Amino acid sequence: MKHRPASLALPDWYDDLFTAMLGTPPARAVAAPALASEVARLNALFLTAAGSVDPIPSYLSGSASAAAYFAYYATANCLKLTRPLDELRLSGFFETRTELRVLDLGCGTGTALIGLAAWLERHRDTLPAISGLHITAADKANAALAWTANVHAFLTGRGILGAGTLATKHLDLNRQVVAAGEHDLMLLMNVANELATPARMLDWLASQLAERGAVVIIEPALRLAGRALLELRAAAVDAGWTVYAPCFRQSDCPALERENDWCHDDVLWTRPAWYAVLDEALGNVKHSLKYSFLVLNRHGATLGDALGASQPRRVVSDALHEKGRTRAYLCGETGRFSCMRNTRDAGDANRDVDVMQRYDVVHMDHEHPREHDVQIGADTTVRRLIP
Ligand SMILES: C[S@@+](CC[C@H](N)C(=O)[O-])C[C@H]1O[C@@H](n2cnc3c(N)ncnc32)[C@H](O)[C@@H]1O
Incomplete structure (x- = not known):
C-alpha cells in the first residue's frame, strides 16, 4: 500500500491568529497547565454530552474555557470544511459568484470563518475574486459572537479576507424566530448535536437560503452524533432537500440500518508540534481529523451530476x-x-x-x-x- 501525504494543514498565519486571540503564542500557551486542564474539562464535558439526552451546559462564557475551545477544537475543526467546500466547488458554486452571503450558525470561537478564509485563500489563484464576503455569525452565546468578531478583525486586518462585512446575531436555534436574511452558504459546524430537535430547524434554514444556496453541516464522528446526522439527512430528504454530498443516493442511508453503524470522513493533517502537547495532556493522538458532514440544497444539484460520471x-x-x-x-x-x-x-x-x-x-x-x-x-x- 502507498500512503498519500497528509492533505490538511493549518494556514501559515494560524499561529499569528492564535497569538492575537489568546494573547500568547501557541507554543507558550500550551505550556501553561491551566490551558491543558481546561481542554481536558471541555473534552470530558463533550464526551458526557455525546452520550446523554440532557442539554450540554454552556461552556464559552468563561474566557479560560473559550480560550481552551479555540486552542484545541477550533484549531482542528476549521480544517474540516475543506472537503465539503472542495466538493461544493465542483458544481461551480463559487465560480459563479462575486458576492457570497454566509450564515455561520453556532459560530463558537470563529471556527467556520477561519476555515472559510483559509479555503478561499488557498483557492485565490483559481477562483474569481469574491468582492463582497458578507458573513453573519450567529450563536446563542454572546461570548462566541465576540470571539468571532475578533477573528474577523484579524482576518481583514491582515488582508486574508477581502472586502466584506460581518454581522453578529444572538440567535437560539431551538427557537429559530429570528430572521437572519437570505444566504448563499450556511455553515453549521458541531452545533446540530447540541440542539434539542435538529430537524425542527430545516424549514427555517430553507427560508433563509438563497435560491441556489447550500447548507454545510459538520458533526463530530461519534456514533450518536453521526447517527443523528443521518436521521437529520432522512428528515431533510423527506422535507424536499437534496443531499449534494457525501451521498450518491437520496434514499435511505444504509448506515441507519444497524445500530452500530454511522458514516464519517477521516483525513490526515499536519499536526502542529504545539498541538501535540495538548493531545498528550488529554491522552489523545489526533493524527487525523474525523468528522461527518452533509451538504444540502433546495435546487436539486448533486455531486454526482457535477462529476458527470455514471x-x-x-x-x-x-x-x-x-x-x-x-x-x-x-x-x-x-x-x-x-x-x-x-x-x-x-x-x-x-x-x-x-x-x-x-x-x-x-x-x-x-x-x-x-x-x-x-x-x-x-x-x-x-x-x-x-x-
Ligand atoms: C461545539 S461548538 C461549535 C463551534 C464552532 N462552530 C466549531 O465548530 O468549532 C457549538 C456552538 O453552538 C452554539 N449553540 C449551541 N446550541 C445553540 C442554539 N440552540 N442556538 C444557537 N447556538 C447554539 C454554542 O454556543 C457553541 O458556540
Whole structure:
C-alpha cells in the first residue's frame, strides 16, 4: 500500500491568529497547565454530552474555557470544511459568484470563518475574486459572537479576507424566530448535536437560503452524533432537500440500518508540534481529523451530476490492505457493498485501489458482482474521480 501525504494543514498565519486571540503564542500557551486542564474539562464535558439526552451546559462564557475551545477544537475543526467546500466547488458554486452571503450558525470561537478564509485563500489563484464576503455569525452565546468578531478583525486586518462585512446575531436555534436574511452558504459546524430537535430547524434554514444556496453541516464522528446526522439527512430528504454530498443516493442511508453503524470522513493533517502537547495532556493522538458532514440544497444539484460520471461511489470505510487482498466498503446509488481486489489482479487499470482512502470518490468499470461482495478483477478499471 502507498500512503498519500497528509492533505490538511493549518494556514501559515494560524499561529499569528492564535497569538492575537489568546494573547500568547501557541507554543507558550500550551505550556501553561491551566490551558491543558481546561481542554481536558471541555473534552470530558463533550464526551458526557455525546452520550446523554440532557442539554450540554454552556461552556464559552468563561474566557479560560473559550480560550481552551479555540486552542484545541477550533484549531482542528476549521480544517474540516475543506472537503465539503472542495466538493461544493465542483458544481461551480463559487465560480459563479462575486458576492457570497454566509450564515455561520453556532459560530463558537470563529471556527467556520477561519476555515472559510483559509479555503478561499488557498483557492485565490483559481477562483474569481469574491468582492463582497458578507458573513453573519450567529450563536446563542454572546461570548462566541465576540470571539468571532475578533477573528474577523484579524482576518481583514491582515488582508486574508477581502472586502466584506460581518454581522453578529444572538440567535437560539431551538427557537429559530429570528430572521437572519437570505444566504448563499450556511455553515453549521458541531452545533446540530447540541440542539434539542435538529430537524425542527430545516424549514427555517430553507427560508433563509438563497435560491441556489447550500447548507454545510459538520458533526463530530461519534456514533450518536453521526447517527443523528443521518436521521437529520432522512428528515431533510423527506422535507424536499437534496443531499449534494457525501451521498450518491437520496434514499435511505444504509448506515441507519444497524445500530452500530454511522458514516464519517477521516483525513490526515499536519499536526502542529504545539498541538501535540495538548493531545498528550488529554491522552489523545489526533493524527487525523474525523468528522461527518452533509451538504444540502433546495435546487436539486448533486455531486454526482457535477462529476458527470455514471455510478460514482464513495469509499465509506478504511481500505483494508490484507495479505493478498484489499477490501473496502463503497456506497452509491444502489447502496453500500463490500468490494475486494486480490493483489494478483493489481494492475494499471485498478492501481487507484493502492492509494484508496476513506471518503474518496471512485468510478469502476467491468466490476464483478458476487453473492456477498463485488470483485475488482484484473480487467476492472477503478479511477479516483476527485484528486
Ligand atoms: C461545539 S461548538 C461549535 C463551534 C464552532 N462552530 C466549531 O465548530 O468549532 C457549538 C456552538 O453552538 C452554539 N449553540 C449551541 N446550541 C445553540 C442554539 N440552540 N442556538 C444557537 N447556538 C447554539 C454554542 O454556543 C457553541 O458556540
